[in-house]
Amino acid sequence: MAATPGLAEAAGRAVAPVRPGPTTWELLTRPDRRRRAVDRAMRVVVTGAFAVAMVPLVSLVWIVVARGAERLSPYFLAVSMRGVHGGMDAGGIHHAIVGTLLVTGAAALVAVPVGVLAAVHLVEYGRGPLARAVTFFVDVMTGIPSIVAGLFAYALFALLLGPGVRMGAVGAVALAVLMIPVVVRSTEEMLRLVPHELREAALALGVPHWRMVVKVVLRTAAGGIVTGVMLAVARVVGETAPLLVTVGVVDSINRDLFEGRMMTLPVFIFRQYSQGLVPCRPDQLDCVPTVNLDRAWAAALVLVVLVLLLNLLARLVARRFAPAAGR
Amino acid sequence: MSAVAGRGAAQGVAGGATTTLRRTRRADLGGRAFRGLAVGSGALILAMLAAVAGFLLLEAAPALTASPAELAALSWMPDDGSLWRYVGPLAFGTVLAAVLALGLAVPVSVGIALFISHYAPRRLADVLGSLVDLLAAIPSVVYGLWGALWLAPRLQGPWAWLADHLGFVPLFAGPASTPPRVMATVGVVLAVMVLPIVTAVSREVFLATPRLHEEAALALGATRWEMVRMAVLPFGRSGVVSAAMLGLGRALGETMAVLMILGPGLTYSLALLQVGRHQTIAANVALQFPEANALGVSALIATGLVLFVITLAVNSAARWVVARRAVGGAR
Numbered sequence: 001m002a003a004t005p006g007l008a009e010a011a012g013r014a015v016a017p018v019r020p021g022p023t024t025w026e027l028l029t030r031p032d033r034r035r036r037a038v039d040r041a042m043r044v045v046v047t048g049a050f051a052v053a054m055v056p057l058v059s060l061v062w063i064v065v066a067r068g069a070e071r072l073s074p075y076f077l078a079v080s081m082r083g084v085h086g087g088m089d090a091g092g093i094h095h096a097i098v099g100t101l102l103v104t105g106a107a108a109l110v111a112v113p114v115g116v117l118a119a120v121h122l123v124e125y126g127r128g129p130l131a132r133a134v135t136f137f138v139d140v141m142t143g144i145p146s147i148v149a150g151l152f153a154y155a156l157f158a159l160l161l162g163p164g165v166r167m168g169a170v171g172a173v174a175l176a177v178l179m180i181p182v183v184v185r186s187t188e189e190m191l192r193l194v195p196h197e198l199r200e201a202a203l204a205l206g207v208p209h210w211r212m213v214v215k216v217v218l219r220t221a222a223g224g225i226v227t228g229v230m231l232a233v234a235r236v237v238g239e240t241a242p243l244l245v246t247v248g249v250v251d252s253i254n255r256d257l258f259e260g261r262m263m264t265l266p267v268f269i270f271r272q273y274s275q276g277l278v279p280c281r282p283d284q285l286d287c288v289p290t291v292n293l294d295r296a297w298a299a300a301l302v303l304v305v306l307v308l309l310l311n312l313l314a315r316l317v318a319r320r321f322a323p324a325a326g327r
Numbered sequence: 328m329s330a331v332a333g334r335g336a337a338q339g340v341a342g343g344a345t346t347t348l349r350r351t352r353r354a355d356l357g358g359r360a361f362r363g364l365a366v367g368s369g370a371l372i373l374a375m376l377a378a379v380a381g382f383l384l385l386e387a388a389p390a391l392t393a394s395p396a397e398l399a400a401l402s403w404m405p406d407d408g409s410l411w412r413y414v415g416p417l418a419f420g421t422v423l424a425a426v427l428a429l430g431l432a433v434p435v436s437v438g439i440a441l442f443i444s445h446y447a448p449r450r451l452a453d454v455l456g457s458l459v460d461l462l463a464a465i466p467s468v469v470y471g472l473w474g475a476l477w478l479a480p481r482l483q484g485p486w487a488w489l490a491d492h493l494g495f496v497p498l499f500a501g502p503a504s505t506p507p508r509v510m511a512t513v514g515v516v517l518a519v520m521v522l523p524i525v526t527a528v529s530r531e532v533f534l535a536t537p538r539l540h541e542e543a544a545l546a547l548g549a550t551r552w553e554m555v556r557m558a559v560l561p562f563g564r565s566g567v568v569s570a571a572m573l574g575l576g577r578a579l580g581e582t583m584a585v586l587m588i589l590g591p592g593l594t595y596s597l598a599l600l601q602v603g604r605h606q607t608i609a610a611n612v613a614l615q616f617p618e619a620n621a622l623g624v625s626a627l628i629a630t631g632l633v634l635f636v637i638t639l640a641v642n643s644a645a646r647w648v649v650a651r652r653a654v655g656g657a658r
Contacts, residue, residue, distance in 0.1 A: 047442055117364055145582075
C-alpha cells in the first residue's frame with residue numbers, strides 16, 4: 001500500500017537533499033513525546049482508578065471495625081434480646097449466632113453431599129443428556145437471585161404445611177439452593193485436576209471403579225473440595241433477604257430448626273438498623289439513643305469477622321493441600 | 328476426549344483382572360449403588376430447579392388469576408388492580424439500579440484489574456489481589472449498613488451540586504432530596520458491591536494474557552500502555568464482558584442495600600436524585616412480604632417470578648456473548 005508514495009518520497013529526497021531524515025541512532029534514542037505522554041497519562045488514570053476504588057472499600061472496613069468495637073464485648077455475645085426494649089443499654093446477639101450456625105449448618109448438610117456427588121457424576125460418569133442438562137442448569141442456578149431462592153423455599157413449605165410458615169428449616173432449604181451450584185462448580189474443577197494416571201493406576205490394580213472414585217479421586221481432591229465448601233458457606237452465611245422472608249425475626253434463643261422463628265446475624269443487623277434511633281426522655285438514665293445502630297454495627301463486625309475467618313481458613317487449606325495436588 | 332477413552336480402556340482391564348464371580352458381583356453392587364447416588368444427585372438438582380419454577384408458579388397462580396377488584400384491595404396495588412401496571416415500574420427500577428451500578432463499576436474495575444495485573448509491583452499485587460477477593464466476600468447487609476449510615480450523609484453535598492449545575496439533564500433533575508435516600512446513592516453502593524467481583528474476574532483474565540504477546544509488543548518498542556492496549560485488552564475483552572454480566576446478575580438480585588437506602592416509589596422516572604420515585608423487585612418483596620396477606624404473598628411471588636425471568640435472560644445473554652466472542656477469538 002505504502003510502496004508508491006514511499007518511492008516518490010525517496011525520489012523527492014534524492015532530488016532535494018535539504019532536510020535529511022533522522023538517522024537510525026536518532027530514531028532509537030529520541031524521546032517520542034506524545035506516546036510517552038499518553039503512557040504517563042494512562043498510568044495516572046489506572047492508578048487513580050485504583051485509589052478511587054480503595055476509598056469506599058477501606059472506609060467500609062474501617063467504619064465497621066471502629067463502630068463495631070464500641071459495643072462488642074463478651075456480654076454482647078453471651079445474651080439474647082429477650083426482654084430488651086426501648087433504649088435499654090442491654091441485649092446481645094447470642095440468639096442470632098445460634099440461629100446463623102444452625103441454619104447455615106443445616107444448609108451445608110444438604111448442599112455438600114448433593115453438590116459433591118453431582119460433581120462426581122459430571123466428572124466420572126458424565127456423558128449423555130443428564131450430565132449436559134445438569135451442567136446447564138447449574139449455570140442457571142448460579143444466577144438465581146437470593147430473594148427468589150427464599151420465595152421458593154417459602155412456596156415449597158407453604159404448599160406442604162400451609163401458608164405463613166416460618167422456621168429455620170425453610171431458611172436452610174433456601175440457603176442450600178444458593179449453595180449447591182457453588183459447591184458443584186468448585187468440586188467439579190477440583191476433580192478435573194486429579195491426574196488420569198492416578199485413576200488408571202488404581203483401576204489397573206483391580207480396584208472397582210466406585211472405590212477408585214472414593215479412595216483415590218475424592219481423596220486427592222479433598223483439600224480443594226474443602227476449600228470450595230468453605231467459600232460456599234462464607235457466601236451464604238451473610239445472606240439476608242432469603243432468611244428475612246423464610247425464618248423471620250425473634251428476640252429469644254431458639255435451637256429448634258423445625259419449630260418457630262429464628263434470628264440470624266444478617267437479619268439481626270437489618271432489624272436493628274430499621275428500628276433506628278430511640279427517643280429518650282431526658283430523665284431516663286438507662287437509655288442510649290443510638291443503641292440499636294450500635295448493636296447493628298457490632299453484629300456487622302462479628303459477621304464480617306466470621307466471613308473473613310472462613311475465607312482465610314479456606315485459603316490456608318487450599319495452600320496446605322496444593323503441593324499434593326500438583327505432584 | 329482421549330482421556331475418557333483411556334479411562335474406559337482401563338476400566339475394561341480392571342474388569343478382566345477381577346477373577347472370582349462373587350467379588351465381581353459384590354463390587355458391582357457397590358458400584359451401582361454409588362453410581363445411583365451420583366446420578367440421583369444430578370437429577371435432584373434438575374428436580375430442584377424445576378421445583379423452583381413450578382412452586383413459584385403454583386404460589387403465584389392465585390394472584391395471576393384473581394380479578395382486578397380483589398387485587399385492588401391490597402393497599403400497595405395501583406387502583407385499577409392490574410398486576411402488570413404494578414410490576415412495570417418495579418422492573419424498571421430494578422434494571423435502572425443495576426445498569427447505573429454497572430456503569431459506575433466496570434470502568435473503575437478494569438482500571439483496578441489493570442493496576443493489579445500490569446502496573447503494581449509483583450509483591451504488592453499479590454496482597455492487593457487477595458484483599459479484593461476478601462472484599463467480595465463481605466455480606467450485602469454490611470454494605471447496606473455502611474451505605475445508609477456512612478455514605479449517604481456524605482453524598483448529600485455532591486448530589487445537591489449535581490442538581491444545581493446539571494439539573495437540565497433529566498437524570499439529575501432537581502431538587503436533590505435530603506436525606507439522599509435516592510436511586511443515585513443506591514447506584515453508588517451497588518457499584519461498590521459489585522466492584523470486587525468484576526475486578527477479581529477481570530484480573531484473572533488479564534493475568535492470563537499470553538506472555539509472548541506482551542513481550543512481542545514491548546520488543547517492538549511499545550510503551551506499557553500501548554502493550555496493554557494491543558495485547559492485554561483485546562485478549563481480555565470477552566472476560567471483562569462476562570465479568571460485567573456476573574456483576575449485573577448480582578446487582579439485579581440485590582435486596583438489602585436497596586431496601587436499607589432507597590425511599591421507595593412506583594414511577595418510571597429517570598430523576599436519580601429525587602426520593603420516592605423508584606423501587607426494585609427484590610427490595611419490594613422483602614419490604615412487603617412480612618406484612619402481606621395470602622393474596623399479597625401470591626402477588627409478591629409473581630413479581631419474584633418476573634425477577635427470575637429477568638436474571639435468567641441476562642445470564643443467558645452473557646453466556647451467548649461469551650460463547651460468540653470465544654469462537655471469534657479462536658479464529
